[in-house]
Structure formats: C-alpha cells, structure tokens
Amino acid sequence: MSLHDLLIGNWTRLGDVAPDALGSARLQAHFGLQVVAAAGKSLLKPRPDDSQTATGWLDRVHALVGDEIPGGLRVGLRIRDLRLLLLTKDGNDLASLALDGRTLESGIKWLTSQLAEETGTKDRPSIKRPDYEMPDHELGRGGTFGADAETLGELARWYANADRALQFVAAKERDALQVRCWPHHFDMATLLNLDPYEPAEKARTIGVGMSPGDASYKQPYYYVTPWPYPDTDELPGLPSGGTWHRKGWTGAILTGSKLTSAASADRQVAMLTDFLDGALAACKELHA
Numbered sequence: 081m082s083l084h085d086l087l088i089g090n091w092t093r094l095g096d097v098a099p100d101a102l103g104s105a106r107l108q109a110h111f112g113l114q115v116v117a118a119a120g121k122s123l124l125k126p127r128p129d130d131s132q133t134a135t136g137w138l139d140r141v142h143a144l145v146g147d148e149i150p151g152g153l154r155v156g157l158r159i160r161d162l163r164l165l166l167l168t169k170d171g172n173d174l175a176s177l178a179l180d181g182r183t184l185e186s187g188i189k190w191l192t193s194q195l196a197e198e199t200g201t202k203d204r205p206s207i208k209r210p211d212y213e214m215p216d217h218e219l220g221r222g223g224t225f226g227a228d229a230e231t232l233g234e235l236a237r238w239y240a241n242a243d244r245a246l247q248f249v250a251a252k253e254r255d256a257l258q259v260r261c262w263p264h265h266f267d268m269a270t271l272l273n274l275d276p277y278e279p280a281e282k283a284r285t286i287g288v289g290m291s292p293g294d295a296s297y298k299q300p301y302y303y304v305t306p307w308p309y310p311d312t313d314e315l316p317g318l319p320s321g322g323t324w325h326r327k328g329w330t331g332a333i334l335t336g337s338k339l340t341s342a343a344s345a346d347r348q349v350a351m352l353t354d355f356l357d358g359a360l361a362a363c364k365e366l367h368a
Contacts, residue, residue: 084353086248091241093345097234099299099336105231106292109159110266111219112179114209115187116146116164117263119155119195122207133210134260137243137268140171142236144261151199155191159236162227166194174198180227184209184219212264235292238300238336242268242290245302249288249356267291272360274367284308284367286360287331296325297335302352304359305331310366319358320351332359 117133124132124147135144138156145156148169156165162179164187175198177190188207196204214220243259246268250256255273262269269289275282287305291297309330318324321338325331334355342348 082353083245083248083252083357084349086252087245087349087353088346090244091345091349092237094234094237094241094336094348095340095343097231099293099340102231102235102238102300102336103293103298105228105235106266107215107217107219108162108225108227109157109232109235110215110263110292111184111217112157112159112162112164112187112225113144113261113263113266114184114214115191116144116155116157118188118207118209119149119191120146121210123149123205131260133263135263136258136260137239138171139240139243141165141167141173142240144239145171149195151195153195153198159239160233161229162225162232164191166191166198178227179225181224183222183224185222210263238290238292239268242302245352245356246270246288246290249360253360265291265294267294274364286363286367288356288360296328297333300336302334302339302355303331304356304363305329306363306366312366316362316365318355318362320354322355322359332362334359 116135120133126132135146138145141156142160143156143158143165145154148154152169154167154169156167158165164177164179166175167173175194179187192204192207246259250259250270253272255276257271259270267289269287272286274284285307290302292300315324318332322332322334325333339348339351342351
C-alpha cells in the first residue's frame with residue numbers, strides 16, 4: 081500500500097492558523113517540553129543518542145510523552161493547552177498541571193512533588209533541565225507561560241499529523257528508527273539507516289522529519305536530509321513544491337505555507353506524500 085493510501089483518512093486539515101503565525105506557540109511548547117526532557121535526563125540511564133530525553137506522540141492523550149521512568153510512570157506535555165501530564169506506563173492520567181501563568185521552574189517543582197507522592201518516597205527526586213542551548217526567550221529567564229488555544233491547537237495538529245505520516249514512512253522503510261520528538265530542536269523525526277552493518281560514523285542515513293520552525297524557517301516544514309551531505313551542486317528535482325536547503329545543512333524541504341496552500345485534507349495528503357516519496361528517492365539516488 082502506498083504512503084498516500086496509508087495516510088488518507090488519517091490526516092487533520094491544517095491551515096486554520098497561518099504557519100508563520102505559530103512562532104509564539106512553538107516557543108511556549110518547546111520550553112514546556114523541557115520539563116518532560118528533564119525527567120528523562122535525570123531519572124533514566126544515559127543512552128548514546130540521548131534519546132532518554134526524547135518523547136513520542138501518544139494519540140490517546142494528544143500529548144508528547146516520555147519513556148517510562150522509575151515507579152512505572154510517564155511524563156508528558158499536552159500541547160493544545162500547555163498542560164503537563166503525569167501518567168501510568170499505560171497512559172492513564174494520574175495528575176496534571178496547566179503551565180499557563182507559571183514558570184518553567186514551577187513546572188519542574190510540581191513534577192518533583194508529584195513523583196514523590198505517587199511513588200510514596202520521602203526524598204524528592206532531583207530533576208534538572210538538560211544543559212543544551214535553547215532559543216533566547218523570556219521563559220528561559222524565569223518568565224511565565226501564556227497559553228493561546230487557537231495557535232496551540234493548530235501546533236498540536238501539526239504534531240499529530242507528523243506522527244502519523246512518519247510512522248507510516250518508518251513502517252515502509254527497512255532499518256528505520258523509532259519516530260521521536262527531540263527536545264533540543266523540537267522536531268519529530270525518524271532515521272533511515274542505509275548501512276545497518278557499518279559503524280555509525282560510516283553509515284549512510286536519511287533523516288525524515290517535521291520541524292515546527294527554527295532559525296532556518298520561521299514556520300513548520302517537512303524535511304528529508306541525506307547524511308553525509310552530498311558534495312555536488314547538481315541535486316535532483318523535487319515534486320510538489322519541494323526545494324533544496326543548502327545553507328548550513330543540505331536537505332529537501334516542504335514549507336508549511338506551501339503545504340497549507342492545498343485547501344483540503346486530501347489535497348494536503350497528496351502534496352505531502354508526493355514530496356516525501358520524491359525526496360526519499362532523490363536522497364537514495366544521491367547516496368547511490
């Protein structure tokens with residue numbers, strides 16, 4: 081079954097809020113996710129790829145949720161209303177906290193208290209934020225969160241759709257890694273390893289993902305990136321409005337404004353799957 085056939089009927093139309101108007105919602109959610117990342121960083125064993133800090137989309141609670149931590153618990157962030165979630169390992173609600181009007185530090189303190197309460201321990205766990213660089217924003221300097229339902233709801237739809245699309249890509253491709261949202265850059269992605277028996281530093285890979293926006297583009301976009309980057313300026317053509325990004329990194333991209341120029345959910349699916357199929361073929365050609 082084609083990627084298009086898999087995704088059709090599993091997509092929510094995007095565009096109620098313009099992609100370039102999601103910047104504030106993106107930063108609010110990005111900083112909110114740092115509480116979830118802090119739990120993974122502080123309470124799980126380190127992994128070579130730092131994936132103990134990463135999350136996956138759990139559709140039943142419409143949230144980005146981390147891996148199970150000691151005590152059989154999971155921590156998540158529901159993007160649409162900036163609400164921290166404490167869940168059982170099966171995804172059932174135990175407690176929640178709305179971040180609106182609160183600081184990042186107060187979110188971590190709440191989680192620390194809740195974990196001690198749920199596990200019945202006297203000593204509260206030590207939870208500290210990961211030390212990677214975050215965007216310059218008042219939330220990183222003690223500012224308070226401000227939830228806007230319209231823009232956060234649209235951002236949540238971008239993540240829910242991306243998870244469905246990328247799960248189908250990963251299922252169709254050999255040696256694809258688990259679809260994860262990475263708290264450093266806030267992108268959701270899978271990685272296709274074309275050389276699974278080679279050492280990691282020698283393997284050819286293709287990253288496939290969705291960024292909600294970053295220093296390169298101030299709006300969400302899908303990307304397909306070959307690694308190592310090609311050393312040629314002659315890159316294959318791309319379908320459905322896809323273009324090649326070359327500044328700082330090399331990859332095929334489809335911007336949110338281009339995707340939402342398709343008015344219906346079915347047309348958006350057709351555009352995205354045509355782009356992903358074409359970009360994957362182009363990157364495999366470059367690696368060949």
